[in-house]
Amino acid sequence: MNIGYYPGCALHGSSDDYEESLRACLRALDVQLQEIDEWICCGATAAHALNQKLSTALPARNLALAERGGFGEMLAPCPMCSMQLIKAQKALAGNEGLRREMSGIVELEVRGTTRVLNLIQVFEQVGLDRLKAALKSPLKSLSAACYYGCLLTRPPDVVEFDDCEQPRSMEAFLTALGAKTVDWSYRTECCGGGMTLASEETVLDLSHKILSNAAAHGANCLVVACPMCHVNLDMKQPDIERRYGVRHGLVIYYLSDVVGMALGLPESALGINRHFVGKA
Amino acid sequence: MSRIGVFICWCGENIARTVDVDALAQEVSKFPGVRCAMNYKYVCSDPGQALVREKIAAEKLDAVVIASCSPHMHLKTFRRAAQLAGLNPYKVEMANIREHCSWVHHDRAKATAKAASLIRLSVEKARLDHELQPIRVPVTRRALVIGGGVAGIQAALDIADAGYEVVMVEREPSIGGKMAGLSETFPTLDCSQCILTPRMVEVGQHPRIKLYSYSEVERVEGYIGNFTITIRQKARYVDISKCTGCGDCWSVCPLKRNKSEFDYGMGVRASIYVPFPQAVPARPVIDAKTCAKIIRNGCGLCEKKCKAGAINFQDTDKLVEEKVGAVVVATGYKLYDIGEKQDKASLAGYGEYGYGQYKDVIDSLQFERLLSASGPTNGVLKRPSDGAEPKNVVFISCVGSRDNAKGLPYCSKICCMYTAKHAMLYKHKVHDGQAHVFYMDIRAGGKGYEEFVRRAIEQDGAKYYRGRVSKITQEDGKLVVRGADTLAGVPITVEADLVVLAAAMRPADGVAELAQKLNVGYDEFGFLLESHPKLRPVETNAAGVFVCGACQAPKDIPESVAQASAAASKVAVTFAADELMREPEIAGINEQTCVACYACLRACPYHAIEQAEVRTPRGVFVKHTARVNPGLCMGCGTCVAVCPSKSADLEGFTEQQIYAMVESLV
Numbered sequence: 005m006n007i008g009y010y011p012g013c014a015l016h017g018s019s020d021d022y023e024e025s026l027r028a029c030l031r032a033l034d035v036q037l038q039e040i041d042e043w044i045c046c047g048a049t050a051a052h053a054l055n056q057k058l059s060t061a062l063p064a065r066n067l068a069l070a071e072r073g074g075f076g077e078m079l080a081p082c083p084m085c086s087m088q089l090i091k092a093q094k095a096l097a098g099n100e101g102l103r104r105e106m107s108g109i110v111e112l113e114v115r116g117t118t119r120v121l122n123l124i125q126v127f128e129q130v131g132l133d134r135l136k137a138a139l140k141s142p143l144k145s146l147s148a149a150c151y152y153g154c155l156l157t158r159p160p161d162v163v164e165f166d167d168c169e170q171p172r173s174m175e176a177f178l179t180a181l182g183a184k185t186v187d188w189s190y191r192t193e194c195c196g197g198g199m200t201l202a203s204e205e206t207v208l209d210l211s212h213k214i215l216s217n218a219a220a221h222g223a224n225c226l227v228v229a230c231p232m233c234h235v236n237l238d239m240k241q242p243d244i245e246r247r248y249g250v251r252h253g254l255v256i257y258y259l260s261d262v263v264g265m266a267l268g269l270p271e272s273a274l275g276i277n278r279h280f281v282g283k284a
Numbered sequence: 285m286s287r288i289g290v291f292i293c294w295c296g297e298n299i300a301r302t303v304d305v306d307a308l309a310q311e312v313s314k315f316p317g318v319r320c321a322m323n324y325k326y327v328c329s330d331p332g333q334a335l336v337r338e339k340i341a342a343e344k345l346d347a348v349v350i351a352s353c354s355p356h357m358h359l360k361t362f363r364r365a366a367q368l369a370g371l372n373p374y375k376v377e378m379a380n381i382r383e384h385c386s387w388v389h390h391d392r393a394k395a396t397a398k399a400a401s402l403i404r405l406s407v408e409k410a411r412l413d414h415e416l417q418p419i420r421v422p423v424t425r426r427a428l429v430i431g432g433g434v435a436g437i438q439a440a441l442d443i444a445d446a447g448y449e450v451v452m453v454e455r456e457p458s459i460g461g462k463m464a465g466l467s468e469t470f471p472t473l474d475c476s477q478c479i480l481t482p483r484m485v486e487v488g489q490h491p492r493i494k495l496y497s498y499s500e501v502e503r504v505e506g507y508i509g510n511f512t513i514t515i516r517q518k519a520r521y522v523d524i525s526k527c528t529g530c531g532d533c534w535s536v537c538p539l540k541r542n543k544s545e546f547d548y549g550m551g552v553r554a555s556i557y558v559p560f561p562q563a564v565p566a567r568p569v570i571d572a573k574t575c576a577k578i579i580r581n582g583c584g585l586c587e588k589k590c591k592a593g594a595i596n597f598q599d600t601d602k603l604v605e606e607k608v609g610a611v612v613v614a615t616g617y618k619l620y621d622i623g624e625k626q627d628k629a630s631l632a633g634y635g636e637y638g639y640g641q642y643k644d645v646i647d648s649l650q651f652e653r654l655l656s657a658s659g660p661t662n663g664v665l666k667r668p669s670d671g672a673e674p675k676n677v678v679f680i681s682c683v684g685s686r687d688n689a690k691g692l693p694y695c696s697k698i699c700c701m702y703t704a705k706h707a708m709l710y711k712h713k714v715h716d717g718q719a720h721v722f723y724m725d726i727r728a729g730g731k732g733y734e735e736f737v738r739r740a741i742e743q744d745g746a747k748y749y750r751g752r753v754s755k756i757t758q759e760d761g762k763l764v765v766r767g768a769d770t771l772a773g774v775p776i777t778v779e780a781d782l783v784v785l786a787a788a789m790r791p792a793d794g795v796a797e798l799a800q801k802l803n804v805g806y807d808e809f810g811f812l813l814e815s816h817p818k819l820r821p822v823e824t825n826a827a828g829v830f831v832c833g834a835c836q837a838p839k840d841i842p843e844s845v846a847q848a849s850a851a852a853s854k855v856a857v858t859f860a861a862d863e864l865m866r867e868p869e870i871a872g873i874n875e876q877t878c879v880a881c882y883a884c885l886r887a888c889p890y891h892a893i894e895q896a897e898v899r900t901p902r903g904v905f906v907k908h909t910a911r912v913n914p915g916l917c918m919g920c921g922t923c924v925a926v927c928p929s930k931s932a933d934l935e936g937f938t939e940q941q942i943y944a945m946v947e948s949l950v
Contacts, residue, residue, distance in 0.1 A: 160632075167624065167633075167635050168635070169634070169635025169636040169755075170624065170635035170636075170638070170641065187641070189638070189756075189757030189758045189759065189764075190757060193755070193757075216759075217757065217759055220759065220760065
């Protein structure tokens with residue numbers, strides 16, 4: 005399988021462990037990722053709040069680049085990016101006038117024909133059967149809380165992925181790979197996202213609640229598919245523990261980490277050794 | 285040559301303001317076939333009608349055109365006037381120069397010219413009108429009531445008390461419907477079962493009511509006055525004519541842990557069971573899905589124990605026919621399914637509330653069972669997860685109602701009231717408990733309703749927050765309910781032991797299929813359509829079929845009962861005459877030219893066309909043909925439009941008339 009790949013700023017910066025992990029994992033499953041040439045910002049942070057036109061034009065340029073590369077499908081592992089890209093793609097596909105306007109602005113013809121996928125959808129394309137066949141070391145020791153965060157399933161009419169309030173798609177993979185999953189309440193709560201800089205307290209409070217609820221329901225690790233969630237739950241975990249005087253000690257895995265582990269890849273190849281919270 | 289009289293109405297100012305009625309009368313009097321034309325301030329008034337009658341006699345008119353309002357308004361009035369003057373009432377035509385002309389135009393000259401054209405059309409039609417006679421059909425004075433909830437019970441008793449026989453069909457093993465499961469009823473807090481069960485017993489014992497419980501309507505044939513209903517009696521495995529209702533069978537049944545449908549899963553029942561102690565008929569039914577004898581030829585204890593020999597494991601569904609003259613539909617409602625399974629793509633469920641995931645998140649009917657003295661907890665309030673007494677209960681209203689995004693756009697009307705009742709009854713049972721209510725608006729229109737809600741707030745201390753709940757999570761054994769108080773402008777969190785969701789009301793399952801059998805319309809949500817929302821609220825567009833209760837729209841018990849009595853009185857009106865009169869403006873098939881392609885039969889929305897044979901007086905077969913059943917035809921004209929051999933035509937609206945009208949304009 006050969007698909008386009010839009011890393012976005014996170015996977016080339018603070019979360020390059022995520023990129024390392026998903027590249028290693030997908031390589032083992034024979035999925036070739038081809039990075040889009042000359043990709044630019046997805047427009048998620050500032051543009052999205054300040055300027056409607058810019059917040060369509062930025063993802064439109066990326067979609068145009070993907071179309072130029074001939075990609076019918078493109079992985080955008082960061083849910084902020086995929087939400088932005090899908091929103092633009094849907095708007096473009098349904099509006100001739102907008103297509104013309106945006107093609108002018110981004111100086112490339114854009115049609116909105118590339119389908120944007122999140123990481124779970126790529127694994128769904130690989131299929132549970134193939135994953136089970138490639139299973140080398142079942143994840144027997146994991147009791148995982150699958151954490152989708154606020155954006156992976158929302159807004160539901162944009163991303164059209166899983167049940168937006170009670171998603172179950174990650175659990176299906178974890179169960180197939182021999183892990184236990186816990187039934188918990190904070191699957192789709194917000195971790196605080198980009199509030200780290202503006203109000204760290206908010207991030208610590210929200211992430212603390214997520215970690216506490218996962219632990220209370222018997223989880224020994226969390227599995228995420230969002231770089232921002234990973235930063236808040238993993239890197240900030242020592243700060244959370246200090247602030248609230250508790251010890252969570254919960255390992256935060258990317259979905260590709262646990263799939264890679266099940267396929268028999270070493271933790272170092274998946275970048276897991278670079279996480280802040282190590283094995284309990 | 286025709287002798288047509290044209291009467292132009294001013295409708296006070298309504299028409300005369302925009303249309304020059306004097307000039308119009310002058311012009312119209314020159315139309316071919318018009319004997320006289322005049323205008324009058326109110327033709328519908330007594331002197332106006334007298335003028336029409338007088339002119340019919342004096343001018344020997346053979347047809348009349350009234351140029352006034354819509355025929356919906358006054359066609360019957362003018363037909364009656366013509367009949368009094370000795371003119372066949374079907375020789376009256378109306379030209380609508382009010383709604384179609386004066387009300388929608390400003391330019392006086394143009395409006396007057398348009399009114400002249402409209403009258404010209406009606407004159408052309410009147411020239412070709414035939415004398416028609418109303419169709420008389422015999423009537424079977426016996427009614428079918430579908431559904432044995434409070435509406436069906438009320439309708440059946442009213443009809444039976446008026447002296448007519450009633451056949452009642454209820455698909456559950458007992459009548460009583462939703463109301464039988466309720467605890468107490470707003471705004472008087474009388475015990476639901478105490479007021480309903482005597483009525484149920486009356487139905488069971490009434491000499492003129494024949495009850496088919498655990499049965500469904502399979503097929504409907506015929507028309508007003510003459511319906512033939514096929515009823516499917518579902519296999520009950522218990523012969524209720526032998527059974528004494530002693531209860532030996534269900535006490536001996538070893539499979540006692542089946543979820544009780546009557547308790548909405550809050551309680552359990554055996555595999556042979558009566559849904560509740562006051563059931564009518566008080567006879568058990570065997571649940572074939574769980575009974576060990578039926579599934580794998582095991583057990584059979586109930587059969588051994590039954591002294592009356594009433595158990596019959598070989599029972600099968602039976603079809604029986606009943607003849608009736610009118611039908612009352614009272615199939616009631618169900619609640620919006622809050623969980624993940626939905627029957628329509630537009631309904632998304634409410635995953636954020638965790639219904640079906642958290643045991644202590646329940647819907648309002650389940651809460652009724654927990655409150656009910658005859659419920660699974662004998663009226664002691666225990667939460668489902670661990671049986672503890674809940675000290676904080678959150679009630680969320682409008683779950684599925686007034687929600688265009690993932691629910692239904694309409695207001696379910698009764699939830700504000702029963703939620704106030706829930707908060708009140710909860711406080712009466714748990715004195716140190718606290719009820720919290722999240723609401724959008726409090727809609728408490730009705731006698732004593734607003735006062736009732738105030739009582740819940742002021743005397744029983746329910747806390748009301750205007751706002752929605754965004755999420756319910758489970759933490760440390762508590763349900764953490766997060767929502768907004770939009771009046772205070774703050775987010776709020778309530779730690780609850782029990783959450784009750786006031787789910788939207790939807791029509792009961794299967795109502796669309798039933799409506800199709802009865803040729804009754806229904807709206808996009810499945811609620812049955814009345815013929816006119818104000819003036820014909822219990823009639824439907826299928827003659828002889830009436831509706832009442834929550835199958836027509838969300839409504840509470842007082843309204844359902846009132847509507848049921850209204851439907852019953854309409855049935856009594858139908859049965860009052862020796863023969864029923866139907867309007868003669870129906871379709872007919874020219875059997876000489878019909879090629880028996882039956883395009884009309886397939887197109888007819890009322891199933892009024894049948895296959896027939898043309899035979900000589902001696903019975904020799906000549907040809908096949910389509911034939912219209914005059915009892916069923918509603919005169920819509922669809923058959924006329926589809927007939928390729930032009931053999932179908934509509935009395936009172938013939939093709940010849942329509943062509944004449946069109947030709948007069950071009």
